[in-house]
Amino acid sequence: MKLHLALRWIVFAFVALIMNFPVIATFITALKSPSEISRNPSLVVDSPTLENFVTVLTVSDRLNVYHYLWNSFSAATIGAILPMLVAFPMAWVMVRRGYGRALLFPLIVNLRALPLIIFAVPLYLMFSVAYLLDTRIGLGLVLAIVNLPLTLMLLVNAVAEIPIELEEAAHMDGARLPRLIGRVVLPLCRPAFITTFVFGFITAWNEFLFGLILTTQRAVPMTVGASFFFATSGGGVQWGVAAAVMVVAALPPLILGLVMYRRISGSMVSGAVKG
Amino acid sequence: MSRVSLENVCKSFTALEVIKSVSLTVEDGEFCVFVGPSGCGKSTLLRMIAGLEGVTSGRILIDDEDVTGLEPYDRHLSMVFQSYALYPHLSVRQNIAFALETAKQPKNLIEQKVAEAARMLKLEEYLDRRPSALSGGQRQRVAIGRAIVREPKAFLFDEPLSNLDAALRGETRIEIASLHKSLGATMIYVTHDQVEAMTLADRIVVLNKGQIMQVGSPQELYERPGNTFVAQFLGSPKMNVIEASGTGRGDIKLPGNRCLALSEGNSETIRQVGIRPEQIAVTDEADATITGTVKLREYHGSVLNLVVDAGPIGDLSVLAPSVSGLAEGKRIGLGFPTEALHFFDARGQRVELGPGARR
Ligand SMILES: Nc1ncnc2c1ncn2[C@@H]1O[C@H](COP(=O)(O)OP(=O)(O)OP(=O)(O)O)[C@@H](O)[C@H]1O
Numbered sequence: 001m002k003l004h005l006a007l008r009w010i011v012f013a014f015v016a017l018i019m020n021f022p023v024i025a026t027f028i029t030a031l032k033s034p035s036e037i038s039r040n041p042s043l044v045v046d047s048p049t050l051e052n053f054v055t056v057l058t059v060s061d062r063l064n065v066y067h068y069l070w071n072s073f074s075a076a077t078i079g080a081i082l083p084m085l086v087a088f089p090m091a092w093v094m095v096r097r098g099y100g101r102a103l104l105f106p107l108i109v110n111l112r113a114l115p116l117i118i119f120a121v122p123l124y125l126m127f128s129v130a131y132l133l134d135t136r137i138g139l140g141l142v143l144a145i146v147n148l149p150l151t152l153m154l155l156v157n158a159v160a161e162i163p164i165e166l167e168e169a170a171h172m173d174g175a176r177l178p179r180l181i182g183r184v185v186l187p188l189c190r191p192a193f194i195t196t197f198v199f200g201f202i203t204a205w206n207e208f209l210f211g212l213i214l215t216t217q218r219a220v221p222m223t224v225g226a227s228f229f230f231a232t233s234g235g236g237v238q239w240g241v242a243a244a245v246m247v248v249a250a251l252p253p254l255i256l257g258l259v260m261y262r263r264i265s266g267s268m269v270s271g272a273v274k275g
Numbered sequence: 276m277s278r279v280s281l282e283n284v285c286k287s288f289t290a291l292e293v294i295k296s297v298s299l300t301v302e303d304g305e306f307c308v309f310v311g312p313s314g315c316g317k318s319t320l321l322r323m324i325a326g327l328e329g330v331t332s333g334r335i336l337i338d339d340e341d342v343t344g345l346e347p348y349d350r351h352l353s354m355v356f357q358s359y360a361l362y363p364h365l366s367v368r369q370n371i372a373f374a375l376e377t378a379k380q381p382k383n384l385i386e387q388k389v390a391e392a393a394r395m396l397k398l399e400e401y402l403d404r405r406p407s408a409l410s411g412g413q414r415q416r417v418a419i420g421r422a423i424v425r426e427p428k429a430f431l432f433d434e435p436l437s438n439l440d441a442a443l444r445g446e447t448r449i450e451i452a453s454l455h456k457s458l459g460a461t462m463i464y465v466t467h468d469q470v471e472a473m474t475l476a477d478r479i480v481v482l483n484k485g486q487i488m489q490v491g492s493p494q495e496l497y498e499r500p501g502n503t504f505v506a507q508f509l510g511s512p513k514m515n516v517i518e519a520s521g522t523g524r525g526d527i528k529l530p531g532n533r534c535l536a537l538s539e540g541n542s543e544t545i546r547q548v549g550i551r552p553e554q555i556a557v558t559d560e561a562d563a564t565i566t567g568t569v570k571l572r573e574y575h576g577s578v579l580n581l582v583v584d585a586g587p588i589g590d591l592s593v594l595a596p597s598v599s600g601l602a603e604g605k606r607i608g609l610g611f612p613t614e615a616l617h618f619f620d621a622r623g624q625r626v627e628l629g630p631g632a633r634r
Pocket residue numbers: 288291293311312313314315316317318319320467
């Protein structure tokens with residue numbers, strides 16, 4: 001029995017190691033000095049240093065990592081929350097009233113299947129007319145569209161999972177639409193909102209293409225900003241600094257995922273109907 | 276409390292006609308039970324009264340006010356669902372208080388009413404639990420509590436006991452009956468369980484295929500069923516209905532040339548004769564005109580439930596006292612007391628004979 005368990009853990013650790021090798025390698029590289037990187041490719045660091053992180057976290061006249069982090073954070077927040085605001089009423093109406101279920105729903109969900117690059121040129125032109133180029137709001141709006149299909153799908157499923165009797169019971173209890181939504185439907189959709197937010201935020205944070213096309217300075221997100229660090233001093237790639245900036249860039253979504261992990265999934269409707 | 280009336284109410288789902296012109300008045304304070312086989316439209320009718328389902332044509336009135344076009348929240352009715360439909364994210368207390376809070380009642384009044392309902396339904400210990408931490412019977416009581424706190428114009432129940440086990444069902448049935456007594460409320464109750472219907476109802480409405488077959492008190496329906504459907508739907512085991520032909524001379528021919536003598540009355544239109552299993556007398560084979568062989572024997576404790584093969588008449592179900600010790604394969608005689616007979620015409624409608632023919 002004990003042996004069984006030990007074996008299981010060994011296999012598990014081994015697989016985890018292989019799967020996460022790029023992440024581990026990046027993290028270790030970030031702890032090496034430039035001279036050590038060129039001479040020691042192993043996973044063991046001879047003289048660990050935080051020098052690379054200091055470089056990344058120091059504001060220079062050309063690079064400001066806090067600025068990129070803030071841009072990403074605000075754009076990703078808009079990009080995660082805005083589609084929820086749009087999709088929730090849409091989801092409820094689709095599920096309960098049937099409007100748009102036949103055409104609009106598949107259409108929006110299939111947006112996901114299109115390569116986003118085909119929107120790049122028209123979006124660029126529209127954004128330049130609307131003065132949205134290189135703004136955090138503009139970037140957030142695009143990220144919202146990127147997130148809309150998944151958000152709608154998750155929220156439609158969440159509303160459909162609420163037994164119709166619950167809404168009927170609320171009606172019988174005298175609840176009109178605002179109270180029905182506010183006191184019954186919204187609370188029951190909470191797990192779905194959390195899941196949607198986490199996925200949406202992470203997707204938006206990691207988005208690169210539109211960040212590259214639609215921003216130049218003021219609204220440059222972390223993903224694009226990180227690439228600026230690769231060649232700080234003109235010449236070749238500084239692998240240590242590059243690794244450090246990637247670690248910094250990966251941290252916020254990682255933390256969000258870990259904190260919210262327990263809340264993701266999980267249904268609220270147990271105990272509602274029957275036994 | 277209020278009177279609920281239906282006037283020529285019809286309901287179709289696309290092409291399917293589910294309710295065919297139902298007219299009915301449920302009096303103030305009455306306990307009215309809708310029964311019928313599965314799929315006959317009981318729930319649909321109840322949901323139309325609730326406002327959860329629109330009507331195709333006809334009118335629904337509560338206290339002479341036309342509510343046909345009103346939404347459920349404007350009708351001031353309470354409903355207990357078969358599936359309970361408790362709010363899973365709210366505690367028992369909040370579930371019960373939901374309607375009162377919706378109506379913006381003052382806090383202390385809400386507390387007082389919730390406490391009262393909890394005491395009545397023995398839910399005091401569970402007030403702070405979530406529904407998922409309750410047993411089926413407790414959930415059912417919460418659902419009832421949620422319905423009673425707001426003093427609605429009428430209560431609607433859709434098979435509220437069908438998810439409970441037999442013992443609990445009996446108990447809760449008695450609770451609902453006493454609730455009706457203490458509240459004096461108008462209640463409309465849907466079930467397909469005839470024991471519930473017989474024991475709870477002031478008046479039973481028997482439905483079949485979206486039509487009312489008969490309305491009446493349990494006793495009326497049991498003793499004078501208006502047609503073969505009602506006759507066979509109420510009572511367990513169900514009434515025996517035998518092909519017959521009235522001769523018009525005061526007697527009736529059964530298959531196999533056996534005759535039942537009636538003292539009086541015109542029997543011409545009679546095409547079917549009904550008799551309840553418990554009213555068939557088991558006699559010796561020798562002194563009976565109708566005889567049969569015991570084909571099947573079920574022991575039910577106090578009674579035996581027999582299926583008797585009565586030759587040309589067909590199989591009859593018979594209840595006999597279990598002390599009679601009848602065994603399968605035994606030949607017995609069957610007596611049909613005239614006062615226990617029910618007569619029906621070719622369309623299955625009841626035929627009344629003159630008073631002399633019936634007791
Ligand atoms: N929304 C609907 N769309 C189409 N047909 C429906 C709908 N609701 C009910 N029906 C049909 O209407 C008929 C009556 O249904 P209803 O639920 O009223 O039956 P019931 O008497 O309550 O049966 P049960 O005892 O099984 O609950 C059924 O044939 C059912 O298939």
